[in-house]
Amino acid sequence: MLVVLLVSTAAGSSKFSSTLQSPEIRASAHPIMFPEERSLRSETTLNENSEERGNMFKTMWKYVKVQLWLETKMSKEYVKTALKLDGLDDADIKTHKNYKYYSYFADKSEEYRLIGWLQKDYTTFDAWHKELNLNRITQANELNKVEATDAFRVYKHYVNMHDTLIVRQMNIGNAPEVYREGPRPQR
Numbered sequence: 001m002l003v004v005l006l007v008s009t010a011a012g013s014s015k016f017s018s019t020l021q022s023p024e025i026r027a028s029a030h031p032i033m034f035p036e037e038r039s040l041r042s043e044t045t046l047n048e049n050s051e052e053r054g055n056m057f058k059t060m061w062k063y064v065k066v067q068l069w070l071e072t073k074m075s076k077e078y079v080k081t082a083l084k085l086d087g088l089d090d091a092d093i094k095t096h097k098n099y100k101y102y103s104y105f106a107d108k109s110e111e112y113r114l115i116g117w118l119q120k121d122y123t124t125f126d127a128w129h130k131e132l133n134l135n136r137i138t139q140a141n142e143l144n145k146v147e148a149t150d151a152f153r154v155y156k157h158y159v160n161m162h163d164t165l166i167v168r169q170m171n172i173g174n175a176p177e178v179y180r181e182g183p184r185p186q187r
Helices: 003-010 012-020 050-071 074-082 090-095 100-118 126-131 140-146 152-172
Strands: none
Touching: 050 100, 074 100, 074 152, 090 100, 100 126, 100 152, 126 152
């Protein structure tokens, strides 16, 4: 339709008639001739990026397997074996090509675990005592012993998730439950 409009406009005007009669239009550095077709590729390549495309499908498949392992609650040892990371020391594991999948699995598995605690309405006290067994700490000056442990790192992650949940609940108008004396009642 645009071509018809240009042709009809150009037919009435003498200054456009010379440009429309030319069989060649220069919209770019490459001339386009009407009888010929222009290829968008400058070179013909048969297998350009075919290896990268193959790796993309392998990568997607590994992430699908990791998701399956997460949903079926497989252990970290099982995943290490499945990704051929068993028997390697920490330095070698981090340089292995499958480490990123194991790292993803470990992070997501911890997140699934903590979400489960949130769904069970665990308090931070429950996480500290029941799940992470950090009840050996009885005084504040003993916290230094625990701060570098993996259990304390998980506890901090849970406290942040718990806090975020409470803030979200308050933002939609729900007041948090407050227990002033002793442990909370059993439901």
